[in-house]
Amino acid sequence: MHDFSVNKRLWDQTDELGLANRRRLEEARIYCINVMSAPGAGKTTLLERTLERIAPGPRFGVIEGDIQGRADADRLERFGIPVRQINTNGACHLDPRQVAAALDTMDLGSIDLLVIENVGNLVCPAEFDLGEADRVMLLSVTEGHDKPAKYPLMFRTADVLILNKIDLLPHTDFDLAEASRVARVLREGIEILEVSCRTGEGLDGWIAWLEHRLAHAKEHWDGMPHDHAPGQSHNHDHGPDHSHGPSHRHDPGPSHDASPGRAPNHRPTGGPASGA
Numbered sequence: 001m002h003d004f005s006v007n008k009r010l011w012d013q014t015d016e017l018g019l020a021n022r023r024r025l026e027e028a029r030i031y032c033i034n035v036m037s038a039p040g041a042g043k044t045t046l047l048e049r050t051l052e053r054i055a056p057g058p059r060f061g062v063i064e065g066d067i068q069g070r071a072d073a074d075r076l077e078r079f080g081i082p083v084r085q086i087n088t089n090g091a092c093h094l095d096p097r098q099v100a101a102a103l104d105t106m107d108l109g110s111i112d113l114l115v116i117e118n119v120g121n122l123v124c125p126a127e128f129d130l131g132e133a134d135r136v137m138l139l140s141v142t143e144g145h146d147k148p149a150k151y152p153l154m155f156r157t158a159d160v161l162i163l164n165k166i167d168l169l170p171h172t173d174f175d176l177a178e179a180s181r182v183a184r185v186l187r188e189g190i191e192i193l194e195v196s197c198r199t200g201e202g203l204d205g206w207i208a209w210l211e212h213r214l215a216h217a218k219e220h221w222d223g224m225p226h227d228h229a230p231g232q233s234h235n236h237d238h239g240p241d242h243s244h245g246p247s248h249r250h251d252p253g254p255s256h257d258a259s260p261g262r263a264p265n266h267r268p269t270g271g272p273a274s275g276a
């Protein structure tokens with residue numbers, strides 16, 4: 001017989017680890033994004049284009065999640081930034097314990113912007129809070145515009161949706177308007193960026209989004225009162241789980257939503273074992 005109470009206890013522990021990672025990152029003043037998509041949608045390519053184009057300033061760090069191998073880590077290490085490869089050895093997602101172990105090996109004082117590239121998978125990664133401030137979701141136009149409707153969790157928990165490979169639109173029947181419509185039903189007000197990592201179209205908008213979120217995080221940290229240490233939860237008009245990262249939107253910014261949005265510990269029905 002399946003023991004649901006054991007599953008729940010394991011989940012609670014996983015949630016706490018994600019929260020602990022978030023506090024640790026906030027304490028180190030690191031803005032962290034969790035980049036998720038189906039395999040091959042262009043996560044690593046987007047990071048390469050970003051590192052090539054972004055104005056000097058933010059010091060990057062990367063945690064690469066893959067089932068096996070370090071091909072993506074090798075691609076990013078040529079930018080001279082700290083990269084840690086996590087091999088999940090079969091698991092289809094990263095979990096917060098693995099991220100915490102990777103953080104243990106990094107010099108957090110030398111990173112402003114940490115990118116976690118999750119394992120390519122449209123389902124499982126969305127179930128695990130790694131401690132990120134924002135979730136970046138990629139959907140490439142070769143995957144079909146029905147994917148938001150068929151895999152809603154990933155889209156519901158995303159903070160920004162990048163529709164990638166728009167250079168290939170003429171060769172597909174992908175309906176940008178329909179994909180965007182459903183994504184907005186799932187996540188009201190979500191920012192949607194149409195991008196080609198091949199031609200560079202739309203990349204300026206993505207980089208502007210990233211810089212805006214990083215600046216917002218910094219502003220927030222700078223304005224934090226001194227009566228509670230960075231990253232510590234505290235109480236005023238929100239719950240004890242509230243943390244002061246950029247995922248908390250006192251100021252939604254020009255085009256970002258202020259919805260209660262993705263609870264850090266958001267998960268669907270069905271256990272972490274589903275698909276894992």
Ligand SMILES: Nc1nc2c(ncn2[C@@H]2O[C@H](COP(=O)(O)OP(=O)(O)OP(=O)(O)O)[C@@H](O)[C@H]2O)c(=O)[nH]1
Nearest residue numbers: 038039040041042043044045120164165196197198
């Ligand atoms: N035509 C076109 N190809 C792209 C674009 N972005 C990425 N690609 C190609 O798509 C393939 C997969 O890209 P990756 O960046 O490795 O994808 P990924 O999401 O990191 O893949 P995994 O880490 O294996 O899940 C590569 O051959 C890229 O060159 C794009 O905008 N247009």
Ligand SMILES: [Mg+2]
Nearest residue numbers: 043044072117
């Ligand atoms: Mg990759």
